[in-house]
Amino acid sequence: MKTRALYLIVITALYLSCASDDSGYQPTPMPLEVPDIFSNNIIAPIIPNDNPQTVEGVALGKKLFFDGILSSDGSQSCVSCHSPQNAFSDNVPTSIGVDGVPGFRNSMPLFNLAWNYNERFTWNGRELSLERQIEGPVTNPIELHTNWDDVIARLEAHPEYPELFQLAFNSSTITKELTTKAIAQFERTLISANSKFDRYSLGQATLTQQELNGLDIFMREDKGDCFHCHGNPNNPLWTDNDFHNNGLDSDFFDLGLGVVTGDPNDNGKFRTPSLRNLAYTAPYMHDGRFATLDDVINHYSEGLQNSSTIDPLMKKVNQGGVQLTAQEKADLKAFLLSLSDPSFINNPQFQN
Secondary structure (H helix, E strand, O other): OHHHHHHHHHHHHHHHHHHHHHOOOOOOEOOOOOOHHHHOOOOOOOOOOOOOOEHHHHHHHHHHHOOHHHOOOOOOOHHHOOEHHHOOEOOOOOOEOOOOOEOOOOOOOOOOHHHOOOOOEOOOOOEOOHHHHHHHHHHOOOOOOOOHHHHHHHHHHOOOHHHHHHHHHOOOOOOHHHHHHHHHHHHHOOOOOOOHHHHHHOOOOOOOHHHHHHHHHHHOOOOOOOHHHHOOOOOOOOOOOOEEOOOOOOOOOOOEHHHHHOOHHHOOEEEOOOOOOOOOOOOEOOOOOEOOHHHHHHHHHHOOOOOOOOOOOOOOHHHOOOOOOHHHHHHHHHHHHOOOOHHHHOOHHHOO
């Protein structure tokens, strides 16, 4: 009798643990809302077949993004270095990790990640998918400085996460892969497409004469000559998502893409950041060396450094740069700031 009772208890427990898998439950699909300014000009977002967007997956990913449970002592989270108020970047040259140790690269802003067509992430392109990029900071000794086994154990012991993973992935097992998939789903919803220039492109706003002058300088090869790497009004990403040596140094402390490829011809090349939201993402460049947008413009105007791998697009390196006048610099800055999107940094869906 006792044996039969024990058997029934075991069978019931097994049934309950598998019931949701057999019930036909599926997370709620949540396709990305592609902005008009994107749908008119660029191809569809990249969504992995094995990680479709769902309501439950995005909600889980958002909770994880803001939760210190991913760090060694619970004091830091993804948002510690990717703040909504800074367009999901940081306001210091290099972010400070959980142990108080600064990193050596600037925190990249997070937006429009589903349109990174070459699928190379980070400043040097070392990660080949958004999901894989999310793995690294957890174990990095100068970032969150923990290990995935401990993270999974904390998630399994948490009063809410097991149910949230069940809802998001129809699985009672929490894994590193599902954790990074959830965070990637949330990060793909971080879409910025409502700048003044976006509205101008859609016929919904008017640019000032100074902003129009700045666009002209941006597009002219005999002036700013910016469009080769950062695109034009027909590319609302405002980046080619490629890697360039833009004349920051004559010798390289950080080899950039060269570390990844092992090719010395790639030394000093870093990913072109988007020009969107420059009003919120200072300081600038891969190491945060430029405190202001004026510093950045001055670099391209008269601060270029020659080197063996400098990009051929830096055509005026022997003159130090494109040599803009003070008025041209001011006009170019005005245009660049028109690419910033205050609705993005204030979107309640992206707040904790």
